[in-house]
Amino acid sequence: MSDLQAAEFRPATPDDLPEDPRPIVLEARGISRHYQLADSKLEVLRGIDLVVREGEMVSVMGMSGVGKSTLLNIIGLLDTASSGTVIYHLEDGPVEASGLNEQRRAELRNNHIGFVFQFYHLLPDVSVIDNIILPAMIRRSSAHFRREKAEITDRARGLLDRVGLAGRETQSPGTLSGGERQRVAIARALMNQPRLLLCDEPTGNLDARTSDTMHKLFLDLNERYRTTFLFVTHDPSLARRAEVQKVMIDGRFEDITLEEAIDWRIREDAAE
Amino acid sequence: MQYHGFLMKRYIFRRLIPYAAVLAVAFGVFSLISVLAVMEGFKEEMRGRIRGSLSHITVFSRFSTSLIGSGELVERLLELEHVVAAAPYVEGVAMYRANSITPCEVRGVDILAEAEVGDFAHYLLRDSEIEMLLKDDTAALPDERDPLTTEEITSIFSRERRAHKDQLNSVFGEEREEGFRVLPQPIVVGIEALRRNTRIGDQIELQSFSPRTLEARVQSFIVVGSFQTGVFEQDQGWMFIPLQAAVSFFDLFDEEELDDRVSGVSVRLDDYRNVDKVRETIREEVIPYLAHPEVVVRTWEDQRRNLLRAVDIEKRIISVMMMLIVLFAGVMIFLILTLMVIEKTRDLGVLRSLGATRGGVISLFLRQGMALTMLGIVLGSIAGVILVHNINPLHDAIYRATGLRLFPPDVYYLAKIPTKMRVSDWGVVLIPAVVFGFLGSLIPALWAARQDPIKALHHE
Incomplete structure (x- = not known):
């Protein structure tokens, strides 16, 4: 899709996709991203289309270097696409990300997007509960925050309980295991009640057993609280649990099933 | 924003090294205040002398x-x-x-x-x-x-x-x-x-x-x-x-x-x-x-213009020399904040992904630098005022303890070290301290804001 077409793009409505009644949270249309190198153009993403609906769990699986993280960064408004559009459907209507200034993008990230990273990225100088509260601090003035402090702290406690770490509020992130840190990171991502949780290899740094309990936590959050997830991962066991499974090869979504991709990958590995 | 004050507390006030910058600012302000007060007192005294019988x-x-x-x-x-x-x-x-x-x-x-x-x-x-x-x-x-x-x-x-x-x-x-x-x-x-x-x-x-x-x-x-x-x-x-x-x-x-x-x-x-x-x-x-x-x-004053100017110039030169201490304090703030930006690059990436703006990051570091500066100014001013008010008892105590007269009365026929604090001298102290502190914080703050959040997140 060219830039011109992208500009003329009309946000999708439920009428266009009548088979699913759930409202759309995110639309990505024709996302491309290339980097200009000294004498060539490195194309990382080549026209990605993606729709995420409320309460959906979407996984994007692919090998390292196929552009998964780049896609996630573009959707998460940390990076901008070379062409294509990202549209967030908020309560008060659709917002196209490419037209936003820094301030609005930061606001969207804060209010509507939650990030979960492979390496947790908790702030080491800050206690568990304050790490969770941090997103609530970012867009509130001190006075505003003080007024709502009790409420916010209650919510953070509730989230900590939801991820199974009740009672660990005052601990420093350094004293937690990897799995526990990731739970805190998930609680932090949920703090501002985002429309969408973006997870970049959320279990990539955890052992198989911890990964498994983490997968169960994701499913639990999805089922009980209708949390919308978008995973990018190279872990087939996580990707397999998602409702919508995308396979990404060389900057594109390939029209193959996850199982075919896994077989293909196993063959590739064997060939090597 | 709430996170500014919250992180500031954890980044600077719970660590030891930032206090070195506070001390440097305090020392600069303290030196400037006390030296200017003595110079001014001395100048006043010298004006009387220079006027002599005129x-x-x-x-x-x-x-x-x-x-x-x-x-x-x-x-x-x-x-x-x-x-x-x-x-x-x-x-x-x-x-x-x-x-x-x-x-x-x-x-x-x-x-x-x-x-x-x-x-x-x-x-x-x-x-x-x-x-x-x-x-x-x-x-x-x-x-x-x-x-x-x-x-x-x-x-x-x-x-x-x-x-x-x-x-x-x-x-x-x-x-x-x-x-x-x-x-x-x-x-x-x-x-x-x-x-x-x-x-x-x-x-x-x-x-x-x-x-x-x-x-x-x-x-x-x-x-x-x-x-x-x-x-x-x-x-x-x-x-x-x-x-x-x-x-x-x-x-x-x-x-x-x-x-x-x-x-x-x-x-x-x-x-x-x-x-x-x-x-x-x-x-x-x-x-x-x-x-x-x-x-x-x-x-x-017309008749003694040259002598009066000499005393004025002396004071000005000493103030400029003393300002170097304040400049040094500004450099220290710059270094400490720069090290902090390097150390906290990942945190900056996290903050940006959680919705902090570039402006917010600039403000976070500017506030830290200005907090260090202000704390130093307050401490230095208090110490300076205390010294200026007690300079003579202190001088006497040093004389009793060591036998050393830093200010021999026979040179200027003064029994006491004269001091005088002028409002304009406070300006000479505070304005450079604030300006150097601000510049020392601004550069790391701008640098912190320029960090690409994606790269920052992968910073080891």
Whole structure:
């Protein structure tokens, strides 16, 4: 899709996709991203289309270097696409990300997007509960925050309980295991009640057993609280649990099933 | 935003190293405040010294010792608003012979009027004070010392005193034909001259030329007293004699005009701040109407411009040097914040992904830098004020403990270290501290905001 077409793009409505009644949270249309190198153009993403609906769990699986993280960064408004559009459907209507200034993008990230990273990225100088509260601090003035402090702290406690770490509020992130840190990171991502949780290899740094309990936590959050997830991962066991499974090869979504991709990958590995 | 204060507490106030920057700022501010206060006190003191015997305004003849009609001029000056006293004076250069031949500046003054126009009464010394100063070279007069009263001044120059001194030291007494002894005229010499080659009661011989007739003049005087202005050259080389004695010594009576020629008239104002106004009035409303208008009006600052500027420049140079400490403190803030940006790059990526803006990141680091700066300024100011208020007890304690006098009283004749805090000096301290602190924080803050959040998240 060219830039011109992208500009003329009309946000999708439920009428266009009548088979699913759930409202759309995110639309990505024709996302491309290339980097200009000294004498060539490195194309990382080549026209990605993606729709995420409320309460959906979407996984994007692919090998390292196929552009998964780049896609996630573009959707998460940390990076901008070379062409294509990202549209967030908020309560008060659709917002196209490419037209936003820094301030609005930061606001969207804060209010509507939650990030979960492979390496947790908790702030080491800050206690568990304050790490969770941090997103609530970012867009509130001190006075505003003080007024709502009790409420916010209650919510953070509730989230900590939801991820199974009740009672660990005052601990420093350094004293937690990897799995526990990731739970805190998930609680932090949920703090501002985002429309969408973006997870970049959320279990990539955890052992198989911890990964498994983490997968169960994701499913639990999805089922009980209708949390919308978008995973990018190279872990087939996580990707397999998602409702919508995308396979990404060389900057594109390939029209193959996850199982075919896994077989293909196993063959590739064997060939090597 | 709430996270600014929250993270600031954790990033800087719970660590040790940032306090090094606080200390550097505090030290710079402390040094600047105390040095400027002492320099200002000293400057104030020096202004008094530099002014020396000069009155607020002097009206003097364009040509040496030829102001005619001083009586009329004094009357007109006294009629002006803000003028409280005016007195004629004569000045001339002479050689005096005591044990050796020494050049000196002879100042002929109307002693009582002079006490009113200038500080004559303040720097004339009582006999007991002369004795004390001669006994101990390092002795200094107390700060709160009463000026001499009119009676005391009159008695110093009195005939009785000279007669008495003359009996003590009558070697050079002059005899007249009738057997009627004429007492030599009185002279007051500086304390340094007394320390070197003269004593109270000595008869000394002055030699000079009359500026009117250009003939050589010689006359004997008797040393009746002494003074201390605090300026070595004046205390060594100045001599005061009564105005009439000066007129006769320099042979200044003008037979054509039937009037004494004098060097000028000294004027004292009610308040020195009116000086410019009064100078203009004298220029425009007094001088043109004089019979002999060849006179010039100068304030004492006009006359001592170079010396005053020297003291000012000295203070300015020291302030600039001291500002280097504050600059250094700014560099320290810069280094500490830069290290923090490097250390916290990942946190910055996280904050950006959680919705912090570039502006927010700039503000986070600016606030940290300014918090360090402000804390340093407050601590430094408190320490500076405490030192300035206790500098003399402290100096005494150091002297008692080590025997070291950092500020020997005999150099400037000051018993205490003078200090003065001026509002403008606070500006000289605080503005550079804030500016350097701000610049030291701004550069790391901008750098932190420029970090790409994606790269920052992968920063190890």
